[in-house]
Amino acid sequence: MRYDLDDLRLFTHVAAEGSITAGARVMHLSLPSASARVRALEAQAGVPLLVRERRGVRLTPAGATLARHAREVLAETTRLDSAVASYAVSRTEPVRLVAGGSAMHQLVPAALATFLRDHPEYDVTVHERRTVRSVRLLAAGEADLGVVLDDEPTDLRTEPLADDSLVVIGQAGGVLSGRTSIAYAEVAEHPLVGLDRGSPLTQWMDDRLGPHAPAPRFRTLVPTLHTLITLATAGAGLAVVPRRAVNATTAVEICPLQDAWSTRAHLLCYAADAPEAAHLLAAHLRQAASVPV
Numbered sequence: 345m346r347y348d349l350d351d352l353r354l355f356t357h358v359a360a361e362g363s364i365t366a367g368a369r370v371m372h373l374s375l376p377s378a379s380a381r382v383r384a385l386e387a388q389a390g391v392p393l394l395v396r397e398r399r400g401v402r403l404t405p406a407g408a409t410l411a412r413h414a415r416e417v418l419a420e421t422t423r424l425d426s427a428v429a430s431y432a433v434s435r436t437e438p439v440r441l442v443a444g445g446s447a448m449h450q451l452v453p454a455a456l457a458t459f460l461r462d463h464p465e466y467d468v469t470v471h472e473r474r475t476v477r478s479v480r481l482l483a484a485g486e487a488d489l490g491v492v493l494d495d496e497p498t499d500l501r502t503e504p505l506a507d508d509s510l511v512v513i514g515q516a517g518g519v520l521s522g523r524t525s526i527a528y529a530e531v532a533e534h535p536l537v538g539l540d541r542g543s544p545l546t547q548w549m550d551d552r553l554g555p556h557a558p559a560p561r562f563r564t565l566v567p568t569l570h571t572l573i574t575l576a577t578a579g580a581g582l583a584v585v586p587r588r589a590v591n592a593t594t595a596v597e598i599c600p601l602q603d604a605w606s607t608r609a610h611l612l613c614y615a616a617d618a619p620e621a622a623h624l625l626a627a628h629l630r631q632a633a634s635v636p637v
Contacts, residue, residue, distance in 0.1 A: 347388070349421060351381050352414040355393070358382065359411040363400040385410070426464070438467040439621045442478040443491035445544040446508055446586040447610060449569040452491065454632035459625050466621045474544040482615045488622040490613040491629065493548070502611040506633035510549075510606040511587045512599045515579035520597035527602045528584070532558035537581040539572055540565050549584065552605040592636070 350371070358367030358378075368378030386393050393407035403411060443452050448470075456468060473481065475496045481487040482500055491505065492498075512531050514520045519534060538560075539546045563581045566572050569589045576583035577596045590598060600606070610633070612626050 347385075347414075347417075348381075349418065351385055353418060354378060354381055355385060355407075356411055356414050356418065358394070358401065359403055359407070362402070364394075436466060436619075436621065438469045439489065439619065439625050440487045441468055441470045441489050441491075441622075441625065442473045442481055442487045443470070444475055444478070444493065444548075445472055445539070445569065446589060447491040448472050449586070449589045451506065451588070451610070451629065451632050454635070455625065455628040458631065459628040462628075463621070463624060466624070468625065472544065474547060479613065482613055485615055485617060488615050488618045489625055492611050492613045494609045494611050498613065500616065501614045505610040505612050505629065506588060508586050508588060508608050508610045510584055510601055510608070511590075512582055512584055512601060513573065513576045513590060514582045514597045514599075515577065516595045516597055518579065518597060520582070520599045523597075523599045525600045525602045528553070528606075529558050531582055531584065531601075532560035534560075535581040536560045536562050537572055537575045537583050538562045538565050539569070540567050543567070545569075545586075 354367055354371050354373070357370040358364050361367050361370065364378055364382060365375055368375050371378065373381075382394065389406060389410065391406045392404050393410055394401040395404060441452070452470065456470070459466075460468065471487075473490075475490075475492040478487065478490040478492050479496050479498045479500065482490050483498070492502070493508065512520060512526055514534075520526070541547075564575070566575065569585060572583050573585060573590060573594065573596070575581065576585075577594060584601070587598065587600075590596065612629060614622065614626070
């Protein structure tokens with residue numbers, strides 16, 4: 345037997361609605377056309393599929409079996425279409441996203457995961473950049489969307505996204521235990537672990553600490569926030585990290601900084617001619633930012 349997918353789709357709607365008229369309406373078919381398709385299905389099956397009643401229809405055992413298998417076939421067809429579509433070449437230019445290292449740790453990956461899943465027609469190129477560089481790229485039209493910090497002036501359109509304040513973390517039960525806040529000058533008295541000198545977060549802090557800041561002892565410098573948090577959790581040293589980078593389930597002491605510069609926020613920043621896809625991606629970033637850490 346060979347079944348037409350539209351006939352199967354119609355039959356599942358008839359089964360769900362309990363009426364050929366309602367099934368035809370969902371499929372945007374005339375009632376005579378829908379009735380003819382159902383009769384053709386019955387003729388092909390060789391058994392009645394429906395019991396016609398004055399107020400609608402009921403499935404026969406054969407009809408119930410056909411409806412169940414038809415739903416499975418249509419669902420598998422949808423998965424097939426999605427799988428093949430994932431190999432198609434995008435007909436549009438990739439969305440160009442720029443973000444700092446803090447946003448790249450969890451926020452951007454979470455948003456990309458849902459965006460790329462929900463929009464197979466769009467691709468995304470991602471670059472890690474300091475806020476000052478991101479804003480310049482957006483202003484020049486060389487990027488479409490940015491996750492930037494709130495301390496860089498710009499005439500571009502921005503909107504609040506998430507808190508990105510910095511905290512100090514250390515081994516559970518260690519020197520931070522019981523502390524409600526701490527000044528960076530005191531933090532620098534303890535052995536630290538930090539990010540590479542070229543990382544956006546390190547450069548951002550260096551700009552605000554200035555040349556007369558305490559010179560801490562860094563036991564090691566590492567390339568990623570994930571590694572940094574792992575080391576601090578294990579007791580290798582204290583670390584200054586964005587609060588959002590630390591999962592609530594991580595067994596680590598978290599202490600806010602007393603320094604004013606530690607309070608900061610992420611903004612979404614749009615290029616003047618940001619495409620529709622950039623606005624769709626922004627919605628996924630907002631959703632990712634709304635998830636508690």
